[in-house]
Amino acid sequence: xxxxxxxxxxxxxxxxxxxxxxxxxxxxxxxxxxxxxxxxxxxxxxxxxxxxxxxxxxxxxxxxxxxxxxxxxxxxxxxxxxxxxxxxxxxxxxxxxxxxxxxxxxxxxxxxxxxxxxxxxxxxxxxxxxxxxxxxxxxxxxxxxxxxxxxxxxxxxxxxxxxxxxxxxxxxxxxxxxxxxxxxxxxxxxxxxxxxxxxxxxxxxxxxxxxxxxxxxxxxxxxxxxxxxxxxxxxxxxxxxxxxxxxxxxxxxxxxxxxxxxxxxxxxxxxxxxxxxxxxxxxxxxxxxxxxxxxxxxxxxxxxxxxxxxxxxxxxxxxxxxxxxxxxxxxxxxxxxxx
Amino acid sequence: xxxxxxxxxxxxxxxxxxxxxxxxxxxxxxxxxxxxxxxxxxxxxxxxxxxxxxxxxxxxxxxxxxxxxxxxxxxxxxxxxxxxxxxxxxxxxxxxxxxxxxxxxxxxxxxxxxxxxxxxxxxxxxxxxxxxxxxxxxxxxxxxxxxxxxxxxxxxxxxxxxxxxxxxxxxxxxxxxxxxxxxxxxxxxxxxxxxxxxxxxxxxxxxxxxxxxxxxxxxxxxxxxxxxxxxxxxxxxxxxxxxxxxxxxxxxxxxxxxxxxxxxxxxxxxxxxxxxxxxxxxxxxxxxxxxxxxxxx
Numbered sequence: 199x200x201x202x203x204x205x206x207x208x209x210x211x212x213x214x215x216x217x218x219x220x221x222x223x224x225x226x227x228x229x230x231x232x233x234x235x236x237x238x239x240x241x242x243x244x245x246x247x248x249x250x251x252x253x254x255x256x257x258x259x260x261x262x263x264x265x266x267x268x269x270x271x272x273x274x275x276x277x278x279x280x281x282x283x284x285x286x287x288x289x290x291x292x293x294x295x296x297x298x299x300x301x302x303x304x305x306x307x308x309x310x311x312x313x314x315x316x317x318x319x320x321x322x323x324x325x326x327x328x329x330x331x332x333x334x335x336x337x338x339x340x341x342x343x344x345x346x347x348x349x350x351x352x353x354x355x356x357x358x359x360x361x362x363x364x365x366x367x368x369x370x371x372x373x374x375x376x377x378x379x380x381x382x383x384x385x386x387x388x389x390x391x392x393x394x395x396x397x398x399x400x401x402x403x404x405x406x407x408x409x410x411x412x413x414x415x416x417x418x419x420x421x422x423x424x425x426x427x428x429x430x431x432x433x434x435x436x437x438x439x440x441x442x443x444x445x446x447x448x449x450x451x452x453x454x455x456x457x458x459x460x461x462x463x464x465x466x467x468x469x470x471x472x473x474x475x476x477x478x479x480x481x482x483x484x485x486x487x488x489x490x491x492x493x494x495x496x497x498x499x500x501x502x503x504x505x506x507x508x509x510x511x512x513x514x515x516x517x518x519x520x521x522x523x524x525x526x527x528x529x530x531x532x533x534x535x536x537x
Numbered sequence: 538x539x540x541x542x543x544x545x546x547x548x549x550x551x552x553x554x555x556x557x558x559x560x561x562x563x564x565x566x567x568x569x570x571x572x573x574x575x576x577x578x579x580x581x582x583x584x585x586x587x588x589x590x591x592x593x594x595x596x597x598x599x600x601x602x603x604x605x606x607x608x609x610x611x612x613x614x615x616x617x618x619x620x621x622x623x624x625x626x627x628x629x630x631x632x633x634x635x636x637x638x639x640x641x642x643x644x645x646x647x648x649x650x651x652x653x654x655x656x657x658x659x660x661x662x663x664x665x666x667x668x669x670x671x672x673x674x675x676x677x678x679x680x681x682x683x684x685x686x687x688x689x690x691x692x693x694x695x696x697x698x699x700x701x702x703x704x705x706x707x708x709x710x711x712x713x714x715x716x717x718x719x720x721x722x723x724x725x726x727x728x729x730x731x732x733x734x735x736x737x738x739x740x741x742x743x744x745x746x747x748x749x750x751x752x753x754x755x756x757x758x759x760x761x762x763x764x765x766x767x768x769x770x771x772x773x774x775x776x777x778x779x780x781x782x783x784x785x786x787x788x789x790x791x792x793x794x795x796x797x798x799x800x801x802x803x804x805x806x807x808x809x810x811x812x813x814x815x816x817x818x819x820x821x822x823x824x825x826x827x828x829x830x831x832x833x834x
Contacts, residue, residue, distance in 0.1 A: 283658060286569070342552055
């Protein structure tokens, strides 16, 4: 269980975390989601007592981290895959960590087996690939068999098999009643791993809810309509609370009006419609919708080409009613002419 | 709030029920020290270097005494080896009883740098975050590292010094000089030499903690221990008596004085030198402890 109260961190003039409060419950996998620079890692470092909060407080299993008598048995953390001396072997690194809590050698071998490091355990950690480094970091976190696990971007650099392994491990530990707190900027990964989601953007919590509820709240029911006469249908559909976007030729994305009503309008006005498909949003889209204004580092490309469909502007419903967005072909042509 | 109360009791773990305490942190730091190949090579190399430099220094003294006894002085008389040995100015660390410490400077250089690296490399690699997760009170880690460095420095200096003396003493006894473990100051300088190197290692550890950077820490340590006394020696050329007495308060000079015996007019007594050096060690250590406790890592 992790409880944060008004947690705030200011570096010089920059506010990294701006007064966040949340609770991470045991028995669940809680995803901590946000764009790069949103304050995820800073929050996790404050939980672990590595960074001193400018204001507010945070407890793990009821106590501030540093007050625990046996912190490795309470909380295991992977904050940074590189938190290992590069010239020491993985085994000796774990041995030095285990010594601080009198953890037996047997347990070191266990976590090495568990994380698939047996073949490289005697090699210098500095020579590890990103994925091996992540596995060593996870082995380090599991060493004390802690009640609470904090993993900062654990799947970074892992191969598909490793990603699946982390997912299963997180779910297994949560089933055992442990608190599992995982940060990621990968929405798709969290959709499959987490039960609960805390979404952070520019240092503020923008959602704290279940995965299903997040999708529900952040998406409007949309309908894909294919018609050769998009401009006419667009005008006909325009009205109170209705959005019409065009991303492809002969295709409209309509929200704020149900498919039956679209069909009726088309029939009454004799507009040919050859596809009418209700769309459900993915968690990915819900996330973009939610963090659209909270992204710290917009990609540079976006500011050049203006309307090119990027991850940020490409979010559903961002166009004005009836506006027609630049097609891919046009964007490519424009980019070509700039060269 | 029953959940909050329940969660305050430690949750049992299958990997053991021991908490963290100072001796476990010390054990961990000793493991860290001996599991780096570079450290082992450096320690072995230092031992060889201490003895080797001591041999060269002993040879230099031997040839000076040899020259003084074989050439005629102003009075037309040759000096006896005893007279030549006694003509060495006191308190400068060149007396024969100081032979165990003849290679000490190399030990200071390497062990001081090793001390900077012992903590600065943890900051550089990010290891410090793992370390502080395991021992979140932080100060125990610093103290444990200090104990490791003091033990290693002391043992290495004493072993190197004793071997140096054993190898060098026959050169001088062969000239008819009285020099053995019973000679005044021999044991004293051997034992205090280890303390001096340990103190420099503590200054190195403090510098590594304050700067979080190996290169910067080592540079400053070398500047303090080797460049400052060199610069200080130029103060003797400043007119007036006052400046002549300033350099002996530098860490390296005060520490070096601690290793000699006997009183000499105008210079610090050994115990005063020792206290001043200890003052420097504390002067570096307290800001380091404060910074370690307060700073984000």
